[in-house]
Amino acid sequence: MSETQFGLMQGQERSHWIRLRTLILLRWVAIAGQVTAIAVAQMLYNLQLELGLCLLAVGISVVSNLLAIFVFPENKRLSEFENFLMVLFDLLQLGFLLYLTGGLNNPFxxxxxxxxxxxxxxxxxRPTLLIGGTAIILVTLLAEFHLPLRTEQGFILRIPDVFIFGNWTAIVIAILFIGAYSFRISAEMRRMSDAVAATQLALSREQKLTDLGGVVAAAAHELGTPLATIKLASAELIEELEDQPDLREDAALIREQADRCRDILRDMGRAGKDDLHLRQAPLSTLIHEAAEPHLxxxxxxxFDEGPLEGGSLQQPSILRKPEIIHGLRNLVQNAVDFAQTTVWIDAGWDDDHITLHIYDDGPGFPPHLLGRIGDPFMRRRRSESDRKQRPEYQGMGLGLFIAKTLLERTGAELQFSNAGNQPVAKMRDRRGAVVVVSWPRDKIDALVGENAVPKGENKWIEV
Structure with missing residues (x-):
C-alpha cells in the first residue's frame, strides 16, 4: 500500500470513527443538566416557566436517545451526515429551550x-460551517424573539439591551473563533496521526524486506554445503552406477544430506537466524541500495563518496537499519521526481560525523514552503503542469515527512534548502533542491561505539 493510498483510506474511514454511544452519553449528560436547571429555576427561585413545553423539549431528547439505544447496535459508528444530523438536532433542541426561558437573558x-x-x-x-451558521442564526433570533422569564410575583427578568447586544456579540465571536480553532487543531491532529501511522506502515514494510533479505542470505549460506555434497554424491552415483556395486554408502549420504536440508528449511521457516553480517553495510553500499529503485x-x-577534511580514508560501516534505507529512498525519490536530468548524492565522513548531500537540477523547493518542509500533507492539489512533470507522483508531502521522521529516529539532522543559497563552486550545475542529512558517527557506526554490531555466531531469533 502506498502512502497516498493510505491517506485516502484514512480520509474515507475517518467519518466512521465516532460511536453512536458516545453521542448518546453526551446527550444524557445534557438532558440531566437541563432537567436540573429547570428544577432549580422552578423550585428554588420560583420562576414562572412554560413547564409543559420545557419538559416536552427535554422529553424529545430522551425519546430520541432511547430509540437510538434500542434500534441501533452498541458498536454503531456514525457517518459524517449522521453526525451532522445528531448535532443539528441537539442545537435546535437547545435553541427551543432557550426560547422558552428568556433567550439571551438566560445565562445558559x-x-x-x-x-x-x-x-x-x-x-x-461544510458540516461545521452549517452548524456554526445555524448557531449564529439562532442566537440572532433569540436576541429578539423569546418568552420572558417571570418571577413568582409576575415581574419580568431581563437585562438592558446593551448587555443583550454584548452577549450576542460575544457568543457570535466565540462561535467563529472556537469553531475555527477547534477545526484547525483537530485537522492538524488527524493529519499528524495519519502521517505517523503511514510512517509506521512504511517502516514495517521496509523491515519485512530487510528480514526477507536476511532469510534469503541465510538460506544460501546454510544450504550451500549440503547441496554441494548432494550434487557431488549424485554425480558420483551416475558415473559409477554401472561399474561400482557398492553404492549404498553414497545413497545413504544423499539421504542424510537431504534430511539435513529439510531440517534447515524447517528451522528457518519456524524462526530463522539473525544474520549479524547483514546488520551492517559500508556507507556506499547502503546509499546505492536506497537509491536502486530510482536508477x-x-x-x-x-554518486560521490569520500572523507571530509581530517577524516580517515577508510569508508565507515554503518548500521543497516530499515529507517535509514527507507528514509534515504524517499529523499532520492523526491530529487529524481523534480530533477531535469541529474541527481547528485555526495557522502562524506570524519571521526565525528557522517554527512549526506542530495542535490538535483530541478526548480528547487518553493521559497515560501522551505520552513514547512517535513510537515505532512503540505501538497493538497496537483496542478496540470505538476502532473506532466511528475506523472508517477501521487504524494501530498507525506513522503518527506516519513523520510524526516525515520531519519531523525536514527539520530540524524536534516536541512532543506536550495542550491542558490549554497556558495560551493562545484554546484554550478546543481541549481535545484538541496537536502543535507547528518548523523553523529556514534549513532550509526556499526564497528565502534554503543551501537556496534556484536561479533560471533548468528543467534536464533526468539519467537
Whole structure:
C-alpha cells in the first residue's frame, strides 16, 4: 500500500470513527443538566416557566436517545451526515429551550457553543460551517424573539439591551473563533496521526524486506554445503552406477544430506537466524541500495563518496537499519521526481560525523514552503503542469515527512534548502533542491561505539 493510498483510506474511514454511544452519553449528560436547571429555576427561585413545553423539549431528547439505544447496535459508528444530523438536532433542541426561558437573558445561552465545538472537532468543513451558521442564526433570533422569564410575583427578568447586544456579540465571536480553532487543531491532529501511522506502515514494510533479505542470505549460506555434497554424491552415483556395486554408502549420504536440508528449511521457516553480517553495510553500499529503485527512471544519479577534511580514508560501516534505507529512498525519490536530468548524492565522513548531500537540477523547493518542509500533507492539489512533470507522483508531502521522521529516529539532522543559497563552486550545475542529512558517527557506526554490531555466531531469533 502506498502512502497516498493510505491517506485516502484514512480520509474515507475517518467519518466512521465516532460511536453512536458516545453521542448518546453526551446527550444524557445534557438532558440531566437541563432537567436540573429547570428544577432549580422552578423550585428554588420560583420562576414562572412554560413547564409543559420545557419538559416536552427535554422529553424529545430522551425519546430520541432511547430509540437510538434500542434500534441501533452498541458498536454503531456514525457517518459524517449522521453526525451532522445528531448535532443539528441537539442545537435546535437547545435553541427551543432557550426560547422558552428568556433567550439571551438566560445565562445558559452560552451553551450553543457546545454543538459548534463538537462539529468542528469531528466533522468536515461544510458540516461545521452549517452548524456554526445555524448557531449564529439562532442566537440572532433569540436576541429578539423569546418568552420572558417571570418571577413568582409576575415581574419580568431581563437585562438592558446593551448587555443583550454584548452577549450576542460575544457568543457570535466565540462561535467563529472556537469553531475555527477547534477545526484547525483537530485537522492538524488527524493529519499528524495519519502521517505517523503511514510512517509506521512504511517502516514495517521496509523491515519485512530487510528480514526477507536476511532469510534469503541465510538460506544460501546454510544450504550451500549440503547441496554441494548432494550434487557431488549424485554425480558420483551416475558415473559409477554401472561399474561400482557398492553404492549404498553414497545413497545413504544423499539421504542424510537431504534430511539435513529439510531440517534447515524447517528451522528457518519456524524462526530463522539473525544474520549479524547483514546488520551492517559500508556507507556506499547502503546509499546505492536506497537509491536502486530510482536508477532507471530516466535521470542520471551521480554518486560521490569520500572523507571530509581530517577524516580517515577508510569508508565507515554503518548500521543497516530499515529507517535509514527507507528514509534515504524517499529523499532520492523526491530529487529524481523534480530533477531535469541529474541527481547528485555526495557522502562524506570524519571521526565525528557522517554527512549526506542530495542535490538535483530541478526548480528547487518553493521559497515560501522551505520552513514547512517535513510537515505532512503540505501538497493538497496537483496542478496540470505538476502532473506532466511528475506523472508517477501521487504524494501530498507525506513522503518527506516519513523520510524526516525515520531519519531523525536514527539520530540524524536534516536541512532543506536550495542550491542558490549554497556558495560551493562545484554546484554550478546543481541549481535545484538541496537536502543535507547528518548523523553523529556514534549513532550509526556499526564497528565502534554503543551501537556496534556484536561479533560471533548468528543467534536464533526468539519467537
Amino acid at each position: 445561552g452560552l451553551l450553543v457553543l457546545a454543538p459548534v465545538t463538537i462539529s468542528a472537532a469531528m466533522m468536515g468543513l 532507471n527512471r530516466g535521470k542520471e544519479l551521480v
